[in-house]
Amino acid sequence: MNKIFIIIQREYLSRVKKRSFLILTFLTPVLIAGIYAFMIWMIMKDDTEKRTIAVINNSELVEPVKSENFTTFKYLHNTNFEDAKKRMNENGYYALLVIPEDILKSQTAELFSYKQVTIEVKSDVGGQIRDHIEKIKRSKIITESNMPDLEQKLAATRTPISMRTIKFGEGGEVKESSTEIAMAIGFISSFIIYMFIFLYGVQVMRGVIEEKSNRIVEVIISSVKPFQLMMGKIIGVAMVGLTQFIMWVVLSGIIITIGTAMILPGVDLDTLQQAKTISELPQGAGSLNPEQFKMAQELLGTFDLPYVAGILGAFIFFFLGGYLLYSALFAAVGSAVDNETETQQFMLPITIPLILAMYIGFAVAKNPEGSLAFWGSIIPLTSPIVMLVRIPYGVPIWELLLSMVTLIGTFLLVTWIAAKIYRIGILMYGKKVSYKEIWKWLRYHN
Amino acid sequence: MTFFETKDVVKQYAGHTALNKVSITVPKGSIFGLLGPNGAGKTTLIRIINQITGPDSGEVLFNGKSLSPKDIQRIGYLPEERGLYKKMKVGDQAVYLARLKGMSQMEATKKLKVWFDKFDILQWWDKKVEELSKGMQQKIQFIVTILHEPELLIFDEPFSGFDPINTNLLKKEILSLRDKGATIIFSTHNMGSVEEICDHIALINKSEKILDGPVDKIKKRYRTNTYQVSYTGEFDKLDQILNTDFEIVNQEKGIEYNTLNIKLHNGSNSNDLLGQLLPYLNIVSFNEIIPSMNDIFIRVVKESKNF
Numbered sequence: 001m002n003k004i005f006i007i008i009q010r011e012y013l014s015r016v017k018k019r020s021f022l023i024l025t026f027l028t029p030v031l032i033a034g035i036y037a038f039m040i041w042m043i044m045k046d047d048t049e050k051r052t053i054a055v056i057n058n059s060e061l062v063e064p065v066k067s068e069n070f071t072t073f074k075y076l077h078n079t080n081f082e083d084a085k086k087r088m089n090e091n092g093y094y095a096l097l098v099i100p101e102d103i104l105k106s107q108t109a110e111l112f113s114y115k116q117v118t119i120e121v122k123s124d125v126g127g128q129i130r131d132h133i134e135k136i137k138r139s140k141i142i143t144e145s146n147m148p149d150l151e152q153k154l155a156a157t158r159t160p161i162s163m164r165t166i167k168f169g170e171g172g173e174v175k176e177s178s179t180e181i182a183m184a185i186g187f188i189s190s191f192i193i194y195m196f197i198f199l200y201g202v203q204v205m206r207g208v209i210e211e212k213s214n215r216i217v218e219v220i221i222s223s224v225k226p227f228q229l230m231m232g233k234i235i236g237v238a239m240v241g242l243t244q245f246i247m248w249v250v251l252s253g254i255i256i257t258i259g260t261a262m263i264l265p266g267v268d269l270d271t272l273q274q275a276k277t278i279s280e281l282p283q284g285a286g287s288l289n290p291e292q293f294k295m296a297q298e299l300l301g302t303f304d305l306p307y308v309a310g311i312l313g314a315f316i317f318f319f320l321g322g323y324l325l326y327s328a329l330f331a332a333v334g335s336a337v338d339n340e341t342e343t344q345q346f347m348l349p350i351t352i353p354l355i356l357a358m359y360i361g362f363a364v365a366k367n368p369e370g371s372l373a374f375w376g377s378i379i380p381l382t383s384p385i386v387m388l389v390r391i392p393y394g395v396p397i398w399e400l401l402l403s404m405v406t407l408i409g410t411f412l413l414v415t416w417i418a419a420k421i422y423r424i425g426i427l428m429y430g431k432k433v434s435y436k437e438i439w440k441w442l443r444y445h446n
Numbered sequence: 447m448t449f450f451e452t453k454d455v456v457k458q459y460a461g462h463t464a465l466n467k468v469s470i471t472v473p474k475g476s477i478f479g480l481l482g483p484n485g486a487g488k489t490t491l492i493r494i495i496n497q498i499t500g501p502d503s504g505e506v507l508f509n510g511k512s513l514s515p516k517d518i519q520r521i522g523y524l525p526e527e528r529g530l531y532k533k534m535k536v537g538d539q540a541v542y543l544a545r546l547k548g549m550s551q552m553e554a555t556k557k558l559k560v561w562f563d564k565f566d567i568l569q570w571w572d573k574k575v576e577e578l579s580k581g582m583q584q585k586i587q588f589i590v591t592i593l594h595e596p597e598l599l600i601f602d603e604p605f606s607g608f609d610p611i612n613t614n615l616l617k618k619e620i621l622s623l624r625d626k627g628a629t630i631i632f633s634t635h636n637m638g639s640v641e642e643i644c645d646h647i648a649l650i651n652k653s654e655k656i657l658d659g660p661v662d663k664i665k666k667r668y669r670t671n672t673y674q675v676s677y678t679g680e681f682d683k684l685d686q687i688l689n690t691d692f693e694i695v696n697q698e699k700g701i702e703y704n705t706l707n708i709k710l711h712n713g714s715n716s717n718d719l720l721g722q723l724l725p726y727l728n729i730v731s732f733n734e735i736i737p738s739m740n741d742i743f744i745r746v747v748k749e750s751k752n753f
Contacts (some may be wrong), residue, residue: 003545003546003548006542006545006546007546010542014531014533014534210531211531214529214530214531214532215525215527215528215529216528216529216530216531218498218523218525218527218528219523219524219525219528219529219543219587219590220543220546221498222496222498222518222521222523222525223518223543223546223547224546226498427493427498429527440460443460444459444460
């Protein structure tokens with residue numbers, strides 16, 4: 001038994017020490033955070049480019065667009081379109097706005113330029129014209145109806161409705177929940193499992209092929225049982241995967257904390273959660289608008305401790321269960337071939353259920369209670385992925401237990417079969433192996 | 447005294463018999479040659495000894511007791527298909543393999559340094575295996591095989607991939623291990639090395655053992671009572687000198703002296719032959735032609751095919 005630890009240790013250390021592992025582990029969270037920061041920066045960044053736009057106003061509107069901050073509008077009088085077009089470059093006009101005579105009817109204006117105009121300029125100009133026309137129309141109605149406070153009255157009728165989703169717990173207690181967040185958690189966690197099974201399952205397979213093609217395998221199995229070597233490798237690689245995952249979580253946590261502190265100075269998460277309204281928040285959180293405040297509260301409400309612990313527990317269980325199940329199959333495939341190019345024919349039965357599980361997951365997110373959801377989360381080849389999509393919505397405890405027991409049982413059975421293939425396969429050199437051949441191996445004793 | 451023994455070992459793979467009632471007896475402190483053409487079943491037998499696979503029927507006795515999993519630590523095995531992790535450092539790898547054989551990290555490191563020093567390869571300790579030549583890797587594999595001082599050593603084609611200098615170094619080590627009390631099973635096609643170092647052999651062909659015993663006895667059994675005489679003097683008409691008990695098998699004219707191969711019949715002995723030759727020839731050398739293991743190997747395998 002001691003020997004399997006020596007194997008796990010080698011499998012673990014030899015991978016964790018690799019430069020590619022370190023780069024992937026440390027760079028991924030930084031990269032993701034970097035992309036987010038960049039996107040936010042792009043959105044927040046104010047456009048400070050000074051532009052002058054020439055305007056030919058053929059309509060009866062009086063100065064429908066007005067110069068503001070960085071954009072200046074220059075009205076050209078008594079100039080026809082052709083002249084204006086010719087003089088655009090020499091006068092340094094960024095664009096030429098033409099407001100037609102029938103703007104009220106056609107509701108269309110034209111913006112000419114040599115370069116593609118930015119989306120902000122376009123919407124800014126359009127918005128100014130729209131506001132101008134709306135204002136004229138409105139004041140006309142107010143005059144006609146003889147109600148000077150019409151505008152205020154209409155504004156008072158606006159009623160936004162926010163839906164709080166509240167779930168009954170097992171004991172009948174109520175819990176605030178968020179459908180969007182449940183869906184996001186389900187997808188993210190099941191996708192992580194899907195990715196890890198593939199990434200690390202293939203690593204197990206490569207490891208087996210490496211040992212076989214290096215011809216070291218016979219030296220090792222004269223010291224340990226093939227089963228110990230196989231399990232040592234599978235467990236060692238699993239620990240590499242978990243290490244990477246935990247590092248990602250910790251690093252992301254650090255980055256998020258730092259990021260939050262920078263965006264909302266002086267607000268910690270507890271204060272944010274306890275505040276009933278935005279006005280209760282201390283100064284400095286003013287950059288948070290009411291909508292963001294509501295989302296943050298919802299997010300924090302969803303993440304109460306038992307809920308998070310439950311999801312995390314299920315995640316780790318199905319993560320390990322799914323990984324162990326599939327990596328045993330990957331190990332068997334690796335043992336049956338001489339090099340990676342030969343793995344193709346045996347990979348199909350492994351990849352198809354995995355990809356299928358991902359598709360079932362998408363369908364289940366829409367209907368987490370249907371029979372597809374049920375069977376998908378019970379059948380062990382798809383359950384690690386499909387169940388994770390369902391769990392954030394709440395799953396009856398018996399279904400969860402059934403799924404877990406089935407997964408463990410199948411894992412044991414598959415490992416037993418894989419070990420039989422493995423112990424024969426690793427000593428087969430230079431032979432093209434078929435499914436028929438593997439079937440024969442399964443019937444060997446010893 | 448017998449150290450290792452198999453009794454009527456049978457191993458079958460779906461529709462194909464790899465070993466059919468093979469019994470071998472390896473005396474303690476001997477170098478036991480396990481011979482046979484490719485595909486005869488040698489590797490299967492070796493894998494059974496190493497408990498990589500198990501026999502379908504028959505007994506395997508290690509030091510008089512049925513072979514058990516804990517005996518693995520008392521066996522050292524250098525397989526024919528041998529290699530190392532390419533990306534791993536030489537020292538780390540050797541320690542790892544030694545630990546799998548049950549040694550502690552400290553003990554393994556200490557002993558490895560001694561052996562590395564002896565083989566003059568201490569400077570490779572921190573190199574990656576892929577930087578070494580094949581011959582260098584073989585040295586490391588050899589050290590790892592014998593490091594835990596096993597009582598039974600199994601070498602499968604140990605000299606393949608070695609140059610003559612290192613082959614000699616290895617032979618010397620193998621013999622000194624034997625002298626220190628280890629029992630060695632030695633599997634090979636290379637009959638030259640068998641003659642040099644083996645004292646017992648078993649010949650396996652087509653899943654069956656067809657010949658075994660001490661090397662000198664086997665050689666005696668297969669000798670043909672033929673003598674070679676080198677001489678100067680009379681070349682022709684020799685058949686007229688010798689009587690019918692002696693048959694001239696081969697006669698060659700040389701530059702300095704001639705050679706003559708004579709087979710003895712009807713219970714006559716070498717003295718009779720000498721007596722008849724001496725009056726006529728000036729004899730330079732006289733010796734019995736003992737068949738080489740190579741000849742015996744080929745002859746026995748051919749004979750067994752005729753069955």
